[in-house]
Amino acid sequence: MNQLFSETPISELLKVGNTFINLSVPELIEHAVKKNEGVLASNGALCVTTGKYTGRSPKDKFIVKDELTENMIDWSRNQSISDDVFNTLYRKLTNYLCIKKDRYVFRGFAGADPEHSLSIQIINEFAWQNLFCRQLFIEPSKVNLNQYHSPFTVLSVPGFKADPATDGTKSEAFIIISIKHRAVLIGGTEYAGEIKKSIFTVMNYVLPQKGIMPMHCSANQGKDGRVALFFGLSGTGKTTLSNTTDRLLIGDDEHGWSDHGVFNIEGGCYAKTMRLTQAKEPQIYACIQFGSVLENVVLSSADRTPDYTNGSLTENTRVAYSMSTVRNALSSSQGGHPSTIIFLTADAFGVLPPLSILTTEQAMYQFLSGYTSKLAGTERGIIDPEATFSTCFGAPFMPLQATSYAKLLGNFINKYNVNVFMVNTGWIGGPFGVGERIDLSFTRKMIQGALDNCLNECDTVNDPIFGLRIPKSCPGVPNHLLMPWNSWHNQEAYERASKALAHLFIRNFERFSNVPELIRSAGPIKGL
Incomplete structure (x- = not known):
């Protein structure tokens, strides 16, 4: 040494x-x-500020x-x-x-x-x-x-x-x-x-x-013991969508997948609090109590009540809390092999389907691509959503060759017969600034449909540009919402935006020189 x-x-x-x-x-x-x-907020949490660095660098x-x-x-x-x-x-x-x-x-x-x-x-x-x-x-x-x-x-x-x-x-x-x-x-x-x-x-x-497969994902378990994984970058909804009252939370953000099953790497959660409400995210809201740490959340001057709508310090306001405060947490922080994997992406182009069913090859392609939109505050300098590709949905934290992680994932998907879906939690009807963010209630219904196995035998439509299988129906979701082109008033604009994003996918994937053709061809259709 x-x-x-x-x-x-x-x-x-x-x-x-x-x-x-x-x-x-x-x-x-x-x-x-x-x-x-720091100071104590009215809910008992310790509230601190972090100066000029309010996100990762x-x-x-x-x-x-x-x-x-x-x-x-x-x-x-x-x-x-x-x-x-x-x-x-x-x-x-x-x-x-x-x-x-x-x-x-x-x-x-x-x-x-x-x-x-x-x-x-x-x-x-x-x-x-x-x-x-x-x-x-x-x-x-x-x-x-x-x-x-x-x-x-x-x-x-x-x-x-x-x-x-x-x-x-x-x-x-x-x-x-x-x-x-x-x-x-x-x-x-x-x-x-x-x-x-x-x-x-x-x-x-x-x-x-x-x-062992390390994963930047949330994990939870249903009452039937079936485990689900939620991959996605900050702002795509991992914490919100995995922390529900009807399922046991294994962990919020980081996990390993071994031949024994899934285990949490951490002992707590680090959740975004910007625009947090008790009505929309009651599980997270309830965990903010004595012992938790609020980062860069502005308090009212009168009674120190957190103002989760105030982003004057940063959009990346956070809370750190122990899994012991999560009412529906699985005490062992370990579960069996997942039956469902969900990739979450926030598409700023507004063209990806709200819900897609993936093959193993498509799953490996999307995993290597790691497409989403960086949202304001998650990194220094990000003000508006910005299209990005983050390999393995966590490139800054993946030190080895990306293909080594993708191979592990593909092997585990095939070995344990896992169903894989991609859910767009971003925009529909147009890009950011024109379209609207997909309603959280509909996203939850899509997640539920994926977990309930009611989509496995449903009729599907192939996306003509991205090659993704889109379910024609999902319980609780209007059928027209599932087809992204239906939400756009201008079909030519939709096609241009779709092709623009497809070209970004293809150009990004060129850096993976040693990927088998089966995986490479699982992306958007070339020559558009």
């Missing part, structure tokens, strides 16, 4: 000043409030290129950085923490399946971020402590700002993952989502090497 990394071992760092390890929720809240890191995330990662990482999608830069910043971070009076440590796990869990240790400068970690990851009591060894350590030090000119970063903020050193360095940004996603990135490196 590089000498610089071992100059100040973590064990020595934690002996300096006041180190608080695995404080309780009330204790962490007391520390955060006393230090003016992908351009500031790096993986150390060394003898372990050089031939493993897909460097076309991941930024490399040298071991020397990592070690220099590690030394500066530890020196910075040594002169700070207090530091907070969370020791726990990622991965609810004990056989495949990862021991983690997160060292925070701020008490509120440590509370976030306690809510988002798996508490030590949930897994046998005898399994806690060789933890992957995250140093999250927002107060330390890098100097790009001397530190080798692109800005004051940085997220640097070293597989060799089993460590992540985070500095310059207070956005807690960077902690969550850095651990997910590590799991996406580790799990495939054990034959």
Whole structure:
């Protein structure tokens, strides 16, 4: 191991000043409030602001290129950085923490399946971020402590700002993952989502090497024991559509799929709160209570009531809460093999069918494409919805070659005879700014139809451009709504928009040079 990394071992760092390890929720809240890191909202949640960084900063995330990662990482999608830069910043971070009076440590796990869990240790400068970690990851009591060894350590030090000119970063903020050193360095940004996603990135490196499919998806289980997976980027509805009263929630955002079945990687949920209402999303609303963390939510000055319609700080307002507060959560956070997979996309072009039935090859094509529209606030600089392709519905967190994840998915779909659907939660009747967002109540009916297996034998129509099978009917959904062209007043405009999106799909897929023709031909029809 590089000498610089071992100059100040973590064990020595934690002996300096006041180190608080695995404080309780009330204790962490007391520390955060006393230090003016946040205030209590009227619903009991701790409300904090994260400054200029209110979303992830992908351009500031790096993986150390060394003898372990050089031939493993897909460097076309991941930024490399040298071991020397990592070690220099590690030394500066530890020196910075040594002169700070207090530091907070969370020791726990990622991965609810004990056989495949990862021991983690997160060292925070701020008490509120440590509370976030306690809510988002798996508490030590949930897994046998005898399994806690060789933890992957995250140093999250927002107060330390890098100097790009001397530190080798692109800005004051940085997220640097070293597989060799089993460590992540985070500095310059207070956005807690960077902690969550850095651990997910590590799991996406580790799990495939054990034959396990890591997934950026929600998962739930029906009363009949049948499991469903919901893939999709932020803003497509994963949390909203998977968290329902009639099904048990396995997990909100990140899962593994092994030969045992599905397991949650996390111990909590990180939900968007912009325009949250009790009527539309009662399950999420009820979870915002004492112990949860509200990020960048504006409070009324009078009684500290959260205003979920106020996006003055960011559209990406968030809440972190423990799975223990979810009334219908599956306590084990593990389920069997899924019977249904649903890809969620928010189509800003307004041309994708609200509901499609996919073959295995189409599923692998759509999975590799990962099409959706980035919504305001999920990343810095995103103001209006923007068409994007995010491989595996989570490209920033998938360090290996995309095809390795797609092969795992295809194998599991065929092995366990899984039904796959794509649901467009975006626009119909025209693009963003012209058409309307598909009504959530209809989307829920489509999801229910997919879960109830009532679409397997229904009559279908093939989309002439995208080649997708569209059900002619779905219980509770007007038939005309299922055919996207029916919602457009101008059919020529619809055709132009469809072809424009199809060309984006085809051009994007050209980067996958080693994909079998069966999968490549499962996309939009060429030569239009």
